[in-house]
Amino acid sequence: MSSTSISLSQIGISSSPRSMIILLLITIIVYSIRPAEASVCRTSCGKVPISYPFGIDDGCGSPYYRHLLVCSQSGNLELRTPSGRYPVRTISYGSDPHILLTDPFMWNCQDGNKFRPTRPFSLDTSTHLSLSSLNEYLFFNCSESHVIIEPKPIFCERNPERCDSSCDSSAYLCRHMPDCGSTVLFRGGSSDDDFASCCSYYPKATESLRLMLRYCTSYTSVYWRNTGETQPYDQVPEYGVRVDFETPVTTNCLRCQDMNKGGGTCGFDIHSQDFLCLWTASAASVAGVLGIGAGVWYLKKVRAKAPVTCGVQTNDNRLF
Numbered sequence: 001m002s003s004t005s006i007s008l009s010q011i012g013i014s015s016s017p018r019s020m021i022i023l024l025l026i027t028i029i030v031y032s033i034r035p036a037e038a039s040v041c042r043t044s045c046g047k048v049p050i051s052y053p054f055g056i057d058d059g060c061g062s063p064y065y066r067h068l069l070v071c072s073q074s075g076n077l078e079l080r081t082p083s084g085r086y087p088v089r090t091i092s093y094g095s096d097p098h099i100l101l102t103d104p105f106m107w108n109c110q111d112g113n114k115f116r117p118t119r120p121f122s123l124d125t126s127t128h129l130s131l132s133s134l135n136e137y138l139f140f141n142c143s144e145s146h147v148i149i150e151p152k153p154i155f156c157e158r159n160p161e162r163c164d165s166s167c168d169s170s171a172y173l174c175r176h177m178p179d180c181g182s183t184v185l186f187r188g189g190s191s192d193d194d195f196a197s198c199c200s201y202y203p204k205a206t207e208s209l210r211l212m213l214r215y216c217t218s219y220t221s222v223y224w225r226n227t228g229e230t231q232p233y234d235q236v237p238e239y240g241v242r243v244d245f246e247t248p249v250t251t252n253c254l255r256c257q258d259m260n261k262g263g264g265t266c267g268f269d270i271h272s273q274d275f276l277c278l279w280t281a282s283a284a285s286v287a288g289v290l291g292i293g294a295g296v297w298y299l300k301k302v303r304a305k306a307p308v309t310c311g312v313q314t315n316d317n318r319l320f
Helices: 017-033 152-158 160-165 206-215 251-257 281-305
Strands: 069-071 077-081 084-092 098-101 129-131 135-142 196-200 216-226 235-239 241-245 265-268 275-278
Touching: 135 206, 152 160, 206 216, 216 241, 251 265, 251 275
Parallel strands: none
Antiparallel strands: 069 077, 077 084, 084 098, 098 241, 129 241, 135 196, 135 216, 216 235, 265 275
16 A cells, blocks of 8 residues: 655655745644634623623633624624523623623613513523522512512511512612602512512522512512612612622633733633634734744755855755
């Protein structure tokens, strides 16, 4: 059986050091202008920046959050969860990492007393995502025969052991809903037909949320947004769901992101999910320039050592 390998001489390239240098330069140039692996890692979707640990392209970011973010062709970013896909409003990567979501199925003040059935929001807890404690859930028109609807301070004083299971009818947000102005839409109980009942309850698990919605007409989520102002104006309520996330940091990732070494992007192998450092296009270009510069310097060094032949060029002193 004949070998399929091709020698340098078969393609017209000498195995001399000079020819090898030329081949090396060609290789460096080709790789420096070829799109780098990290060029497939988009850094934004619409107006939302995408950074580690997230990625909207497979193999980018951390495998913990693989396939969770989806960027549509129209530039809309969504988070995929077991209960559906939710539009992403913003992502904060700083010292307080979190995602702000909107749920079109949840009630808002524009709906008034027109309540519609909604789906219970849920998260995959294996993805290092968690519901923020800054969320507050409001339930409307709940059945008083199945749900404990009472002012929480009073109820907790009477029944401290059942305090966590009560839905607080005296919640601040039931009287001060975002975007509702001074309009009063709710009251603590459901006995008055002019108002819908409202109470606040924080579900500890998805199952408890499903149970609440089994006996309540609808619900909404309000999160407290930090404004950076001084108290008591440091937080304002807004509709939406705040999801906190963890940023897994490894030594390999820190080395990869080191700007002194080119500033790569942390990613992973899509088959083994092992860590990969994806070099950015700029880093690849710099490497190519440095490689070309080193090659030119070496060629000049070789040329300086070439024998002087008074302008006569022979095969012995030919560089190209």
